[in-house]
Amino acid sequence: MNVAPRVFGRRVPLPLVAWLTWVWVTLWGEASAGNVLGGLAAALVVTWLLPLPIIDPGFRVRPVPLVRFLVCFGWDLVVSTVRVVVWTVRPGVVPTQIVRVRLRTSSESMTVMIMIALSTVPGSLVVEAYAERRELVLHVLGLPGDASETVRAEVAGLESRIVAAFGTRRDLEEVL
Incomplete structure (x- = not known):
């Protein structure tokens, strides 16, 4: 049509x-x-x-991967909220870390969606973003020990789900 x-x-x-x-x-x-x-x-x-120019928003919406992303994101919200509550109620020092995470996507719109998702989840915050290096610096709360590899794996999974749900064909080729 x-x-x-x-x-x-x-x-x-x-x-x-x-x-x-x-x-x-x-x-x-x-x-x-x-x-x-x-x-x-x-x-x-x-x-x-007065014709308007054709504008490509830089993302597509795929329903099945979107549902997968939303379910995983909802689960991450619950788990991280419980983790933060446990560490704040407990006596002692709450473990915090600064972790550098390298992204596979070069798309600005995908990077922004990843940053929004990370900052929405309790216990994680994007401190800096380096577009030219495809790198994010995260402040992570409530993970004991050296959690750098765990955080990188979680961000890679989040990136894959976001790109699968919203990415263009080029984004999918870069990440998946």
Whole structure:
């Protein structure tokens, strides 16, 4: 189904025409036939005269990997919350570490999603990000001993799930 047919040689995106028509009718305050037709005409003229550039958001949504990511992310939230609560209730010093993690993806949008996911989980925080080196510096709370390899493995798993759920074909080739 083509949602942007050509009108006199230019593409006219139908979802945008529908939205502009709805705005027109809403502004007029009455859904009469004249208002709808006037809004449709105005929307067609505006979208034909002022075409928008095609923008690639840099990500795709794949439903099955998305569900897998959400389930794993939810589990990570529960486990890390319990870990942080246990370490904060317990007497003594809470173990903390700074860990450098190298990412496999070069996509900025994937890197931002990974950073958001890591910072959302209790007990981990992205301190710095080096795009040119594909590296993140994380502050990790509540993992005893040297947990560098554990953290790197967890971030690699998270990166794989995010790229599988949202990555472009190029992102998938880099990571998976």
